[in-house]
Amino acid sequence: MKSPSQVRWMRAACVLVAMGASSCDTSEDDLRRALGDPILDAFEIRLRGQDAVRYEKLLLGMGQVDVTFFGEPVRFDPSPDARAMDLAATDHAHLLGRFFIPSYMKHVDITVRLDDVGAFMEDGATGLINAQAGTIQFTATRNALEQRSRVVIHLHLKDSLFEGRGGKTLLPATYIAY
Amino acid sequence: MMERKWLALLFIGAVWASQARANDFRAGQFVNGLKQYTVDAYPATLRFTLTATNIDPRLPSELHAAVDPLLQSCTLSPPPPLVVPPGEQVRYQCELQVRSYGDCLSMGEKDSNPATPNNEVTFTSTFSITWASGASHAGTNVLCLPQPSLFCDDTVYLSRTAASPDGRPTAPSRLYIFDPATGALTPQGEASLAYDALAFNHFDNTLYAIAADGVSPPSFIRVGSDGAASIIAPLDSAAPRTALWTAGAFLRDGTYVAFEHGSQRLIRVDPTTGQTLSEQQVSTSFDLRMTDFAVSPRDGRLYAFNNATQRLTTIDPHTGVATDAAAPSRIDGKASVNPIMGAAVFTRDGELFLHGAQGPDDNRTNGFHAVDVDTGDLTTLIKRPAPPFGDGAMCAFYLWGAPRPQPATRDRGFFGASESALLECLAHGPVSLGALGEVSTLSSALGVLWANPVIASNHERRTPVESLKVRTAREALTAVCNERFFGTPAPNLSALEEPAALDLERMEALRQRLERHNHSGRRTAIPLRKRIFAVDPLRAMERAEEPRF
Numbered sequence: 001m002k003s004p005s006q007v008r009w010m011r012a013a014c015v016l017v018a019m020g021a022s023s024c025d026t027s028e029d030d031l032r033r034a035l036g037d038p039i040l041d042a043f044e045i046r047l048r049g050q051d052a053v054r055y056e057k058l059l060l061g062m063g064q065v066d067v068t069f070f071g072e073p074v075r076f077d078p079s080p081d082a083r084a085m086d087l088a089a090t091d092h093a094h095l096l097g098r099f100f101i102p103s104y105m106k107h108v109d110i111t112v113r114l115d116d117v118g119a120f121m122e123d124g125a126t127g128l129i130n131a132q133a134g135t136i137q138f139t140a141t142r143n144a145l146e147q148r149s150r151v152v153i154h155l156h157l158k159d160s161l162f163e164g165r166g167g168k169t170l171l172p173a174t175y176i177a178y
Numbered sequence: 179m180m181e182r183k184w185l186a187l188l189f190i191g192a193v194w195a196s197q198a199r200a201n202d203f204r205a206g207q208f209v210n211g212l213k214q215y216t217v218d219a220y221p222a223t224l225r226f227t228l229t230a231t232n233i234d235p236r237l238p239s240e241l242h243a244a245v246d247p248l249l250q251s252c253t254l255s256p257p258p259p260l261v262v263p264p265g266e267q268v269r270y271q272c273e274l275q276v277r278s279y280g281d282c283l284s285m286g287e288k289d290s291n292p293a294t295p296n297n298e299v300t301f302t303s304t305f306s307i308t309w310a311s312g313a314s315h316a317g318t319n320v321l322c323l324p325q326p327s328l329f330c331d332d333t334v335y336l337s338r339t340a341a342s343p344d345g346r347p348t349a350p351s352r353l354y355i356f357d358p359a360t361g362a363l364t365p366q367g368e369a370s371l372a373y374d375a376l377a378f379n380h381f382d383n384t385l386y387a388i389a390a391d392g393v394s395p396p397s398f399i400r401v402g403s404d405g406a407a408s409i410i411a412p413l414d415s416a417a418p419r420t421a422l423w424t425a426g427a428f429l430r431d432g433t434y435v436a437f438e439h440g441s442q443r444l445i446r447v448d449p450t451t452g453q454t455l456s457e458q459q460v461s462t463s464f465d466l467r468m469t470d471f472a473v474s475p476r477d478g479r480l481y482a483f484n485n486a487t488q489r490l491t492t493i494d495p496h497t498g499v500a501t502d503a504a505a506p507s508r509i510d511g512k513a514s515v516n517p518i519m520g521a522a523v524f525t526r527d528g529e530l531f532l533h534g535a536q537g538p539d540d541n542r543t544n545g546f547h548a549v550d551v552d553t554g555d556l557t558t559l560i561k562r563p564a565p566p567f568g569d570g571a572m573c574a575f576y577l578w579g580a581p582r583p584q585p586a587t588r589d590r591g592f593f594g595a596s597e598s599a600l601l602e603c604l605a606h607g608p609v610s611l612g613a614l615g616e617v618s619t620l621s622s623a624l625g626v627l628w629a630n631p632v633i634a635s636n637h638e639r640r641t642p643v644e645s646l647k648v649r650t651a652r653e654a655l656t657a658v659c660n661e662r663f664f665g666t667p668a669p670n671l672s673a674l675e676e677p678a679a680l681d682l683e684r685m686e687a688l689r690q691r692l693e694r695h696n697h698s699g700r701r702t703a704i705p706l707r708k709r710i711f712a713v714d715p716l717r718a719m720e721r722a723e724e725p726r727f
Binding site: 057059061062063064077078079080082083084113115116117119121125126127129130132133135136137144156159162163164165166167169171172173174175176177 | 202203204205206213214290291292293294296298299302304306311312313314315316317318319355357359360361362363364365562588589590591592594595630631632633634635637638639700701713714715716717719
């Protein structure tokens, strides 16, 4: 079983064979040198609410997403859907965006910061969410990412929102699934 | 032959099952039993409880790693990798000594939360666990204050005590801060004693109460900002030792006064020593049942809701003479059925508020009410189901020269959710944001306050420059509204007027300064005279108009 990135490199290599420039068994490093910029694999980052309990609506927006490899930033394209995500709709995993990595990156560090203020409706009453501490950080391995080309952050709403001054405070309790 | 095949399959199944692993863990974390804990005295001990729960009801799960970068001084024992049986959890305890306020700040510099330290959260601790196919995280916030955190403002303190099966009060008693703008109840902590008759002493900005459970002799106690109780002295009273003291308040002269329900006794106590200064029977010609009273800063009398007659009652704290209002209190202009009010507080402006407890007319009783002290009639300000509270407390007198709380501020969420606050801000005229434009209407102000920094409302991605403009404009508008609404001076915004304002570094520095300022006074209560008793962020979001920079 080959990983998606390997499949793409093999295809690229075969194209080069057809052009007489190389052979199909050329190593990836040789190909990278031959091709210049490597072909990148795209992976999605999604956010999904869970255990919504009495929340009829729970809106949070994306603040900033950083994907890095040993501290070096990796290209990340935010999704328009991440502007205001209703996490009370627990049947939907909202797309935060996609990041792109070459095959030699075997893991990435992902930091998701939500916008600092959100809103909720619970039992018909609305209120504010203080999401300043809503930073979610984890490391994703390529092996795990390649299972479905995505990582889904499950935010357990029941365990993540607590009464604070002026509204609810978000302290993310998460489960990372691939 | 067939039997052998089945046996072989069963054997393979048994071997497979013995090695099967579930893949469902959940991380959990608490600090001193809470998700958010406040430290205001040093040294302090923080007890972190970290859990990894196998939430699969049938299969064991193998925990690969467990780490909390901020608690590296602690050894997690037993260390992963380890197998957790189905439905069970592995629990780690970690004690952290915080020697000083500076210690706390340095932890905020080291933690994983880029927003800390700030005025609301000094540091965030994040516990992470991993297993074969996933990871889970859980966090706690710690707020460290340089000094004891209670100030004389309009903060509403509410206490609640558990009840034993025979109806007696029993530990723990829990302390909350109630936010009348949102109805939010923030737990502050709990005491291992059952107490009632909570009151705020304006001389030392400390809460006091009487611990009584109907069995042990009552004690006069101090209640810390973390909800913990410390006994000052046994209460010296002629009331029976099984007496339950239900109402408490501080008089202008700094003496504590409390009421005992069964014997109808009124007692005055020196809060420094806990010694009884005087004691008398309350004189009435009617039934008197009250769960709390508050002292008026205007006439010095004690005001209570008489649950027996459904009238407002006043008591002269020096003579013990009680006077019922002429007529039963009406709620929102209508007669009510046996309402029970649990907590009473007076502001320094002389306004009385009651928090309803429970009763046959729960729907109208439960909530926060303003009281017309002349007629005894109630106006519901915020209606939200809440557990019945034993008592309420608030600072009723301002002492000249006493330490003042940080000038009040609120973040953009408050102005983006409170239409009346934002309208009051805009009533002073358009808000100039210099190079970032001008805000003059409600919808344009909401548009700035609710603008997402990454994606515009037309779904276009913002560039880094546009994103910074959004973040800066939000904070600048909030700072101006804090000045106009609370009277808290905004930082100098003239930098936005200069052509160099759009220099990214300078703009980011300004944004950070504004953000710190807008969060600096969030712990100070909104004065109740401001009449902010509702916020509706969802409605405001719908009215927001995308800004143009």
